[in-house]
Amino acid sequence: MLSNLKIPKSLQIILIILTNVVISLSLEPPKLFKCFSELQHSSIEIPEALQPPFSENTTEYWKQVYGKNLFHFQFSPSWFDCPSKNTSVINLTLVNNYTLSAKPRNHQFILNQYYFTPEGTLKTTDGGIREWVNPKRYCISEFTNEHIQVQICKPSCGQDDICLNKCCGAGQILELDYNRVKQVGCQEVPTSEWSPPIYKEARGFGSHYEIVERTDPVHFTHKIVPCRPFEIISPGNHVKSSAQAIIRILESGKVMTRRTSNHPWRELSPDYCLDRIHNLGISESFDPSPKNIVIGLCDSPSEEDKTTSKVYFSTFIISSIFALLTVIVYVALWDKQNIHGWTVVGFSVSMFFCLVTTAFGHGVGLFQEHDLISSGSILCVLNGFSVTSTNLYIISSLSPMSGRSRSYNRLLGYSLFGFGVPTVVVSVAIAIDIAYKGDEDTFVYKPLYGYNLCSVDKSSFVYYTTVVNLILYTFNLIFAGLVAKTLYQFKQDTKRASSSCSKKSRSQ
Structure with a gap:
């Protein structure tokens, strides 16, 4: 009964903030790495030009989690280590986002070339490829009034890093209107960065994939499904007009699906993206549980001949x-x-x-x-x-x-x-x-x-x-x-x- 009540969005934000107050007391702001010990600074303040295009409600949420000085990061005393031993240097200019201020906020998450999230995740754009880099995979080598220079550890996909295609930007999830199933877009949500469950490799028709605990980050690359319309796959039956399937993300970065435990596993082709979803026809607030993982797959369902x-x-x-x-x-x-x-x-x-x-x-x-x-x-x-x-x-x-x-x-x-x-x-x-x-x-x-x-x-x-x-x-x-x-x-x-x-x- 209560689940059918319509809660105003302003009240939802208040409830989310209150829910996270106790958790926030034990959370420390993330620390960033310095590339060189010669960098004589103990902290860095991220300028507004390199901050994400968050709404006021989302910004307020993160202030409740990490404190009012949201984009002030301390440097970690640990030495930065790149597992792949392959780094690239990027200069983040402090004017990169102002030219996009006229764009809708949801578009800015993708179109803005660079920004840091409150959790330290760095969004980069290189050659049209948009990536979200975990704080463990980059370090800061220099910062001035004009730019911040970072060294990014390139991922070794399938070895030390799990590389996945994400449908929306960091701080966003897919949004699906239950009553208008073809209207799929990206929605900003006040929630932590996604860390999907990862499973061990296994072989066979009915393989049982065991979940593993990983401390290494997942490397996300933004990818739009290159076809219209595209099929939506979800582990739950609450997403209307979607193909219900079990989803397993393996340590190698493979994404496996099967309809039910009666059916064989199949590996997805590269033309996919995955994300979490907010189904507007089910609830007003977003549920970050694994049942809300969805896949957009370039495998459009054929028109049913009736x-x-x-x-x-x-x-x-x-x-x-x-x-x-x-x-x-x-x-x-x-x-x-x-x-x-x-x-x-x-x-x-x-x-x-x-x-x-x-x-x-x-x-x-x-x-x-x-x-x-x-x-x-x-x-x-x-x-x-x-x-x-x-x-x-x-x-x-x-x-x-x-x-x-x-x-x-x-x-x-x-x-x-x-x-x-x-x-x-x-x-x-x-x-x-x-x-x-x-x-x-x-x-x-x-x-x-x-x-x-x-x-x-x-x-x-x-x-x-x-x-x-x-x-x-x-x-x-x-x-x-x-x-x-x-x-x-x-x-x-x-x-x-x-x-x-x-x-x-x-x-x-």
């Missing part, structure tokens, strides 16, 4: 009417039916629900958004039940029976077989779905009712539908074989008996 769904939907609805009429007719004549008629009723009921729920699965994309499937999970479970039940009634119909038999015991057996077995199968499947829900690294194939289809997911269809039916078909074939053998022996015995009787009659 012709097939329209044909299937119409066909299944019409067919379900005939199945329902069959049930009505047989129920109306219930007292006059034998076991054959009663079995037809059970089969027709299963077929009716199978057709209706399958039609729902095809029709949901025609009339509503795709995420309605997950809200109709009960129908999806019913679809899985009815598909199995229909197949089992088909198996039952293969068993020989007397046309005039009114065996209630056999009807009970058919009902237990046609409805009982699917109940057990679906109950086990639901229990597995619940038990392993949210487990992204399990090797157990989950049924995933309603995940992508209104039934068992394609990745687990073999295990929860095909295998069950094949096992039961196998038992039925064995039973049919035994019956055939018995009938054959009976026929042979009948022939021998007839032959014996004929001989006796001739002899008489």
Whole structure:
């Protein structure tokens, strides 16, 4: 209930500040490195021209975290060390940002050539490449009234450094309007620099990637996805019209994704960017948890052809009417039916629900958004039940029976077989779905009712539908074989008996 309340932005900032007051008491302002001991200064004041284009609210947030003298950095007593042993020198002029003052603030985060964030991160631009350098990866060699000279340690991507493409600038995240899914932009947020979870390397289809604790920084390069429209991948299902997937960032800098634990991992191509996201349709405030990591991928989803769904939907609805009429007719004549008629009723009921729920699965994309499937999970479970039940009634119909038999015991057996077995199968499947829900690294194939289809997911269809039916078909074939053998022996015995009787009659 409370999560649906609309909180004014001014109050949000106050709440964020109050939340961080206790944390801020234990935080010390970051220290920067000097390149040479000859630099006779113990601190440096970053001029306004090299400060980020923060809003007043964000600036106030950082003052609460680090103090009022926000861009006054002390120098670290430690010696600067570049792991790659490869450095470049850049002179940061003190007039670099003034020419962009007319630009919107969100654009300035990218267009401004250089700036220092309150956490000491340095934004640089070299040859059109925009990078955000962690304080551990640069040192200051000189500063005057006209410029600041820094030596930047070039990253050794895949070795000492993890290099990732970031969609937005430092101090920004992606912004997505839930109601206007094509409107994607960058939004300034008062939050610390992003340090995404990093995982160890592993090999194999269902590899379990273990998270690792790293003190080395992540090197971010700004990159715009070079295609429009582009696909958005998110680990949560709260981002409307996005492809849901598990995301793992490895120590080598590879970004791996897979749809669910049932599916194989795939490595992303270089044409991607990743960031955190603020979904305006879900909450007013930004949640920095890993579930809000998103990837913009140059793999635009193809336009869905709804012709097939329209044909299937119409066909299944019409067919379900005939199945329902069959049930009505047989129920109306219930007292006059034998076991054959009663079995037809059970089969027709299963077929009716199978057709209706399958039609729902095809029709949901025609009339509503795709995420309605997950809200109709009960129908999806019913679809899985009815598909199995229909197949089992088909198996039952293969068993020989007397046309005039009114065996209630056999009807009970058919009902237990046609409805009982699917109940057990679906109950086990639901229990597995619940038990392993949210487990992204399990090797157990989950049924995933309603995940992508209104039934068992394609990745687990073999295990929860095909295998069950094949096992039961196998038992039925064995039973049919035994019956055939018995009938054959009976026929042979009948022939021998007839032959014996004929001989006796001739002899008489």
